[in-house]
Amino acid sequence: MDKAYNFEEVENKLYRFWESEGFFKPEINPNGKPFSIVLPPPNVTGTLHMGHALMLVIEDVLVRYHRMKGYKTLWLPGTDHAAIATHAKVEAELWNTHKQNRFDLGREVFVRMVEEFAQNSHDTIANQIRHMGASVDWTREAYTLDEERNHAVRVAFKKMFDEGLIYRGAKIVNWDPRMQTTVSDDEVEWKEKESEFYYLQYGPFVIGTARPETKFGDKYVVMHPKDKRYTKYIHGDKIELEWINGKITATIIKDDSIDMEFGTGVMTITPWHDRLDFDIAEKHGLDKEQIIDFNGKLLPIAGEFKGLHIKKARPLIVEKLKAKNLLVKVDQKYIHNIATNSRGGEIIEPQVKEQWFISVTKEFPMGHSELKGIKKGEMVTLKQLMMHVVQSEQITFTPNNFIKTYYRWIENLRDWCISRQIWYGHRIPVWYKGTQVYCDIVPPKEEGWKQDPDTLDTWFSSGIWTFSSMGWPNETKDLKEFHPTSVLETGYDILFFWVARMILMTTYLRGEIPFKKVLLNGLVRDAQKQKMSKSKGNIINPLDYAKVYGTDALRIALIFSTAAGNDIALSEDRVRGMKYFSNKLWNIARFVSMHEVVDEIDAKSLDELIDHIGGEQKLQAADRQIIDILKKTASSVSENIESFRLHEATQTLYQFVWHDFADKYIEQIKKSFEGAEKPTENTYPQYQIAKLILIDTLKLLHPFMPYITEEIYLKIPGHGQSIMISAWPNAYK
């Protein structure tokens, strides 16, 4: 063996070897029980980050372990078109380089541009996945926006449309005036901001607002029915008052959603541009008027301010209010939260707009059901399905405290707005002709139908990923064999976005769960526990570490020190330490292979060897001891992997390899042969014991450090075809 382990050379060589031999395919264990994971498809928005690396490692450990245990193991790879994220990225770049937006290019040209970008990202990402050593079955790769998946999306949409779960409605949505699209509640990011807070004279009342530019249409004044200050006003009373652009008639509304403690306890409402106001208006059947257009400019209702952008209009409006003596006072340092689009950063302007929604509270008769406790024909809602499968423990969570978070999210869940006005994504399979609406998988044959211009929220297609990636709606062989999947492993930050949506879509569309176990990993932070972000400049490309210390070192460093679900502070020291560990392992192998086996027996396993020498009692004390520790290590590693305590498994292995095997056992062997020219086996095969212990150790380490273990394994005389497909060492007597 070479003096040093050359990981660069080995990694490329071995990955190609594994892949070309078909070891990543489930068919390598044709008769095993199925074990399946779908890779959370990375967004094609650029390159993979450390979080992806962690995800790949955890999943690869589970997959390699099960494969060695003889399971028919499928790890299905793919990438996600990520609709808005990819679209935003390309449009931003277009603006930076050419000062153009998508409307300047037109739909077709722009989409082609995004597609090209997506393809490049895909290629980079696929390469990175390979570098990490991920044993995914590339022959089954899928994309959330390829033709097959598009078909699946249409089928899913149509079914939900036909059953009335997808509906079109004018509701208040989060509108991004710059990107010209709606975004879902989950995509809204709230940012704290300090601004002025104005108190305005509204007839006999004083009302407070941070947004005077929305107040033109305010003709309802709302107070709490129990507020003693306002008992003389009765619900429905009309009062005349002077307002920004002249006299108006206001109507008194009593509603208990008003906070009596806040300000004067009185407010006016702007139903078109505020969710709470919208709800109050809906409740009492009040008028709603649009004040701001979809570009953020004031409409004719604003009178002289018409056509002005709200940012420019505000100071002018305040000035006018002041001149009219309607401005009572201004608080300067009012801190409130403003809604921004997490995909672009623009301030969200709530708007009432016709959009497509999935109803989570509408009752429908359950279709085909393999869910425990829910029968076909039973009336259910999507919310109930989502709750049920977790409450009944058909799906379990690790760490399980996330269950509570999950429940709370569902309890507060509103109908899911699934339409977007961006261009990159699955086009909504609905066509219009006059007032007619047509929904189908294929366009209507007659002329004159126009397709809905909107695209679907990216999470719609990711929601069906566990089965669309296996060929649904066709009942494929894979689907029958591998669905529901065994484990869904992903970051806890997309619990709502993705995990919950998959549960929703899968229980509804297939009447089964998407996965049996959910394993959530934490965020990878830098050594100072800072979130990695571009603006902080502390992003580490996983491959940078892999290049310096080897992929194996990076892999085991990522899982060595942190329990599932906790955030990881990844330090370079840790990765370097793990490189030293690879070196240790390499040198153990060198030592063991230095000595030719000259004994009459060349045993294939420790059991065989022990039998040969006449039973365990014939072993020397040191040998018996190390074999004993190995057995304990093996069973604890298996146990820890199965219960997702991967860090425990690696710590146990580290301890065993370095401190038990190398420091104690091998040092002891060296001593026992001290002075000898060249150690020989004689009658007691101690080097064979060491070799066999090494082989089992390599196997136990293989899921974590696939490359170096394989490289050593292949160098040991009498090895098998590959450690990847060798049997997991759990069968000691």
Add this chain to the structure above:
RNA sequence: GGGCUUAUAGCUCAGCUGGUUAGAGCGUUGCAUUGACAUUGCAAAGGUCAGAGGUUCGAGUCCUCUUAGGCCCACCA
């Protein structure tokens, strides 16, 4: 406002269902060693397990409260 979560050696963290002298990596100190490995070995220093109370034969581990962080959700006109 609601929920989750963290506080263990100088630093970063393990410690699963409560059970003998609390562990690892890095760092620190001393010694050794150059035929597997200096990316080494042997040894050492270093912790009132945030604080208070409780349950228990026994608590870092369970319960209550306090203090100080972190995260998520809701969103205040």
